[in-house]
Amino acid sequence: MDMGSKDSQGLLHEHMGLWIALLVLSIPIFVVWWWTDYRWSLALREPPLVPYIIPWIGHGLSFMKDVNAFTAWARSKYPSSPAATVQIAGKHLYLIFDVKLASQIYRRSQTFIFDPFFIQTSRILGASKKDLEILEMGAQVVFRRPGIKDDGRRILHDLHQLSPGFLQGKSLDKLTDVFLDVLCEDIDKRFPPSEEKSYEWEAMNLGNYIKETRAHASIVALLGTHIYDIWPGVNEWVWKFDEHFQSLFTEMPQFLNPKAHKLLEEGQQMCEKWEQDALKAGEEGRIEEDPEWDPYWGLRFSRVRSEMLRDNGLSTKFRAGNGVAFLWGFEANAIPISIQIMSQVLLRPKLLAKLHTEISACQTGPLTFDLKKLTTQPKFKSLFYETLRWATASPSPRVVREDCQLGDYLLRAGSMVVIHSRTLQMDPATWFIPGCPESDPSNFWPERFMDGHSSEALVTEENAEAEENYFTDVKRGSTGDRKGKGSEKTQLSKSKYIQHKMSALRPFGGGTTLCPGRHFAMNEILGGMVAMMLRLEIEVVEEELEKNGVPEADLKKTGGLFPDRPFIVRMRRRRT
Structure with missing residues (x-):
């Protein structure tokens, strides 16, 4: 070798x-x-699976029929579990019952995403294929459809940034001022101070009266007076559409769900007409330059929103459908709560007297008051938060973008997560105080939030983290390179008890979808109630109360919950 x-x-x-x-x-x-x-x-395992009988469909029919009743039933199967898995149309849906898990979901906005629901709703409400392609540009999705060209438009991101800026500050003040002016005018028309007949008792259903007056005032404040010229029946349409809105998400064809589709079509036609008339008024010089409010567009926000959608190439039908959803959402949540808060006060004469004392401290005249000061009064604040807790059921959905860890659970990509606010808001472990029977969460207890704390600081801090994650993710513009386990921050803003209680109060959602209209909702609900209290004497008709019973929250709908029965009162003009 x-x-x-x-x-x-x-x-x-x-x-x-x-x-x-x-x-x-x-x-x-x-x-x-x-x-x-x-x-x-x-x-790591998925949350425990609730048993089901029908293959593939699973719990889908029960969930769509009555989400509140279904969630309560699912919770009863695993009462000590912070979450449960249900089968819907071949996919898993995770129901979240735990405050800490809910907060993590809201904060981790790059992993638990909402954009797919906005896109689905837009499709149901009339968006074309081209509209959907525009919406998907830069949207947070699990998988991007092949062939979607991205030219840099970020309409969901832009809309997300637009809303908060126009629903606070000067715009919020203008929105509130117009609302209260119209409401007070309507009260004065029904009970003219110059007519002696106005000072005689008149019996009526409180809910119907508040529906009529608050809807008119808030629609004028948001969309102007001209909408009533072209659509006199808009108030009645809102409440009919509210009854059928959820059924549209079954996506049944029109012949199987004719009422809902007919109402949707009416709303689309009238919202399209409203926009066309406003554009024409602007072209003809009937609208002064860039006002905060005008009779055709209403709040400046409505005009700027329409302009943004048009500039991004979204179709007339999409804009009309978007207007339908916006109008419905603006009315269908705050007004039921307005009915509930007034009803609960009238059932408690001693509370009514105490509220009048707080009103007196905020009055600037016989019929006027400082609303900003009023909303800081302890009894009014506590009453407001308790009404939100007791009379709302707001499911907050997300899609899981990738396999990830949430607490002790493994959640699968493409699955859906629902935080059911009412479950958190009615949990005895959070709300019941030993030795204080009135604190049982099934009770309406006006003093529950008399500790002086507000949920706003907590939701603002949580929202800031969610926004940071969202904007970073949108700028990255990628569906990958995210850590599945994510961070689980510990909140340190208040004492553990107060923090836990406020984390469980979720009437406005949370994270990037924290309702931008929540500040106006507070002004509308409390300001509207005080405007009535200063102008009218209102008493419960005891005979009718004995016959009908004390109203409870009607759980057949979501969002703000109406009373489940008539509440008959007598009203007359208050002498000043």
Whole structure:
């Protein structure tokens, strides 16, 4: 054997020895990695599955029929579990019953995403294929459809940024001023102070009266007076549409769900007409330059929103459908709560007297008051928050963007998560105080929030983290490179008790979808109630109360909940 052959064999043996050494050294690393991953997969499981009978469909029919009753039933199957899994149309849906898990979902907006629901709602309300392609540009989705060209438009992001800026500050003040002016005018028309008949008792259903007056005042404040010129029946339409809105999400064809589709079509036609008339009025110089409010557009926000949608190439039908959803959402939540808060006050004459004392401290004249000061009064604040807790049921949905860890659970990509606010708001573990029977969460207890704390600081801090995650993710513009386990921050803003209680109060959702209209909702609900209290004497008709019973929250709908029965009162003009 020559010298070259021996050198080659020696080199080969040397390399083999090196590879064997590397392999031996890597075995412990591989074993540790495998064992860690294996233990993680063993430790993490989806939340417990609620049994179902019908394959693939699972619980879908029950969930769509009555989400509140279904969620209560699902919770009863695993009362100590912070979450449960249900089967709907071949996919898993995770119901969240735990305050801490809910807060993590809201904060981790890059993993738990809402954009798919906006896109689905837009499709149901009339968006074209081209509209959907525009909406999907830069949207947070699980999978991007092939063939979607991205030209840089970010309409969902832009809409998200637009709303808060126009529903606070100067715009909020203008919105509130117009609302209260119209409401007071309507009260004065029904009970003219100059007519003696106005000072005689008149019996009526409180809910119907508040529906009529608050809807008119808030629609004029948001959309102007001209909408009533072209659509006199808009008030009646709102409440009919509210009854059928949820059924549209079953996506049944029109012949199987004719009433809902007919109401949707009416709303689309009238919202399209409203926009066309406002554009024409602007072209003809009937609208002054850039006002905060005008009779055709209403609040400046409505005009700027329409302009943004048009500039981004979204169709007339999409804009009309978007207007339908906006109008319905603006009316269908705050007004039921307005009815509930007034009803609960009238059932408690001692509370009514105490509220009049707080009103007196805020009055600037016989019929006027400082609303900003009023909303800081302890009894009014506590009453407001308790009404939100007791009379709302606001399911907050998200899509899981990738496999991730939430608490002790593994959640699968493409599945849906629903935080059911009413479950959190009625949980005895959060709300019941031992030795204080009135604190039972099934009771309406006006003093529940008399500790002086507000949920706004908590939701603002939580919202800030969610917004940061959302904007970072949108700028990245990618569906990948996100850590599944995510962060689970500990909240440190208040004492643990107060923090836990306020984290469980979720009438306005949370995270990036925290309702931007919540500030006006407070002004509308409390300001509207005080405007009535200063102008009218109102008493419960005891005979009718005995016959009908005390109203409870009607759980057949979501969002703000109406009373489940008539509440008959007598009213007359208050002498000042």
